[in-house]
Amino acid sequence: MTNNPSENHYKKIANIYDNLWSYSPEYIKFTTEKIIEHLHLTPTDILVDIGCGTGIYSKEILNQTQLQQPIICVDPSAEMLEKIPTNSLLNPIKMDGVEFSQKPGTYNKIFLKEAIHYIEEKFLLFQNLWQKLTPGGIFLLLLLPPTIEYPLFTKALDLYEQKQPHYQELINLLQKVGFLVDFDIIDYPLKLPKIQYFQMVENRYMFLLSEFNDTELAAGLKEMEEKYQDNSVLKFSDRMIFITATKPEYN
Ligand SMILES: C[S@@+](CC[C@H](N)C(=O)[O-])C[C@H]1O[C@@H](n2cnc3c(N)ncnc32)[C@H](O)[C@@H]1O
Numbered sequence: 001m002t003n004n005p006s007e008n009h010y011k012k013i014a015n016i017y018d019n020l021w022s023y024s025p026e027y028i029k030f031t032t033e034k035i036i037e038h039l040h041l042t043p044t045d046i047l048v049d050i051g052c053g054t055g056i057y058s059k060e061i062l063n064q065t066q067l068q069q070p071i072i073c074v075d076p077s078a079e080m081l082e083k084i085p086t087n088s089l090l091n092p093i094k095m096d097g098v099e100f101s102q103k104p105g106t107y108n109k110i111f112l113k114e115a116i117h118y119i120e121e122k123f124l125l126f127q128n129l130w131q132k133l134t135p136g137g138i139f140l141l142l143l144l145p146p147t148i149e150y151p152l153f154t155k156a157l158d159l160y161e162q163k164q165p166h167y168q169e170l171i172n173l174l175q176k177v178g179f180l181v182d183f184d185i186i187d188y189p190l191k192l193p194k195i196q197y198f199q200m201v202e203n204r205y206m207f208l209l210s211e212f213n214d215t216e217l218a219a220g221l222k223e224m225e226e227k228y229q230d231n232s233v234l235k236f237s238d239r240m241i242f243i244t245a246t247k248p249e250y251n
Pocket of ligand 1: 006055098
């Protein structure tokens with residue numbers, strides 16, 4: 001496996017990940033409904049969740065569907081995978097996404113949410129996933145847009161923009177592999193107590209925040225404190241790009 005710089009980050013935050021990232025149970029329910037819809041999930045599908053983390057979305061998929069086969073949950077972080085409850089319908093596999101895509105296996109549906117920025121060999125991954133999918137199978141790629149409206153400090157937003165892959169580049173790669181590609185932008189209005197969001201930032205809830213040392217983070221929080229001094233609640237939109245890549249029935 002390649003040396004992955006995010007490994008240390010997820011090792012540190014695995015225990016608090018679901019609290020940090022879930023914003024609210026309604027947010028998880030809503031996003032999961034959209035994942036199920038875009039994947040056209042049916043009970044007999046064999047589903048893979050690549051970069052599953054704590055399995056927060058796979059668990060909710062099980063709540064909302066009647067899947068008969070276990071969801072294959074793939075992630076290189078042992079600490080994140082440990083949070084997945086022992087459940088005969090969740091099958092955790094500790095592995096890098098590209099490595100998994102090279103192993104034998106056939107699946108109807110695959111999704112990868114907010115982990116593509118960790119994968120360097122994107123074209124290889126997409127080619128391999130094409131091979132693993134049945135005709136008519138769907139690969140759903142979810143990621144944040146090139147710019148975000150989060151109430152973060154300026155340097156964090158700038159760094160985000162430098163690092164985030166552009167969804168159009170990913171669409172181009174998927175089309176080059178032969179997928180039929182569609183995309184959708186879904187907004188979810190968030191309303192968080194300022195104190196909660198500031199704690200999330202203090203805990204470096206996003207990987208990019210781990211690139212700032214304690215002094216830089218403190219300066220960033222001070223900037224946020226000044227900017228939002230009159231707010232006790234922060235309102236912002238979480239915008240997610242849903243890229244649906246379908247393997248045609250006939251080539
Ligand atoms: C922001 S979390 C997203 C977790 C989950 N998909 C979600 O939406 O809650 C990113 C996850 O990607 C995983 N990851 C990092 N590098 C990866 C790789 N090369 N292949 C697959 N997953 C990777 C991390 O361990 C982490 O669990």
